Amino acid sequence: GIQVEQSPPDLILQEGANSTLRCNFSDSVNNLQWFHQNPWGQLINLFYIPSGTKQNGRLSATTVATERYSLLYISSSQTTDSGVYFCAVERPPGGGNKLTFGTGTQLKVEL
Amino acid sequence: DAGITQSPRHKVTETGTPVTLRCHQTENHRYMYWYRQDPGHGLRLIHYSYGVKDTDKGEVSDGYSVSRSKTEDFLLTLESATSSQTSVYFCAITARLSETQYFGPGTRLLVL
Numbered sequence: 001g002i003q004v005e006q007s008p009p010d011l012i013l014q015e016g017a018n019s020t021l022r023c024n025f026s027d028s029v030n031n032l033q034w035f036h037q038n039p040w041g042q043l044i045n046l047f048y049i050p051s052g053t054k055q056n057g058r059l060s061a062t063t064v065a066t067e068r069y070s071l072l073y074i075s076s077s078q079t080t081d082s083g084v085y086f087c088a089v090e091r092p093p094g095g096g097n098k099l100t101f102g103t104g105t106q107l108k109v110e111l
Numbered sequence: 112d113a114g115i116t117q118s119p120r121h122k123v124t125e126t127g128t129p130v131t132l133r134c135h136q137t138e139n140h141r142y143m144y145w146y147r148q149d150p151g152h153g154l155r156l157i158h159y160s161y162g163v164k165d166t167d168k169g170e171v172s173d174g175y176s177v178s179r180s181k182t183e184d185f186l187l188t189l190e191s192a193t194s195s196q197t198s199v200y201f202c203a204i205t206a207r208l209s210e211t212q213y214f215g216p217g218t219r220l221l222v223l
Contacts, residue, residue: 101153
């Protein structure tokens with residue numbers, strides 16, 4: 001099956017700092033999503049981004065499908081950004097949204 | 112939150128007993144999924160459903176069965192629970208008009 005690798009595995013930031021999280025995948029995909037799991041365990045969808053760039057407030061994401069990676073940018077980080085960030089993909093032909101997840105990046109934002 | 116609830120939210124059971132977890136959604140979504148989350152593995156797909164009585168296996172389906180007799184309910188059954196099935200179980204749906212996937216709050220299962 002497809003391999004999804006995320007880096008770094010752990011990250012500690014001071015509040016206000018910027019960061020970039022990376023997701024590499026081993027094969028072509030037609031579906032890529034980023035999720036945030038907060039410290040209480042809830043999973044929240046951040047982006048559906050199989051290609052291109054999207055922005056939502058302080059978060060933005062870019063997927064370069066031809067080079068098999070995606071980046072999640074967090075600007076002006078806040079303590080509420082703490083948690084685990086997951087990248088998840090689906091291979092073609094897809095349909096059905098059956099996702100393969102990476103093992104995540106654990107982010108801690110400190111005051 | 113896409114109207115997804117899971118029950119129970121926490122369960123402790125003994126090895127060899129059957130366990131059924133329920134996922135309920137209120138917004139008539141076609142696709143539903145069960146994942147398990149374990150340290151070091153992220154989330155892994157157990158089973159999924161395309162619609163009523165239409166289900167298929169995911170990556171880690173051994174030891175699990177599912178049923179979907181109504182659009183709103185997707186049941187995950189552990190026929191004979193084992194300690195390796197201790198995990199956090201998440202239900203998810205795909206929204207009708209996009210590929211975005213939304214998750215329920217999770218069920219924490221401990222098999223002793």
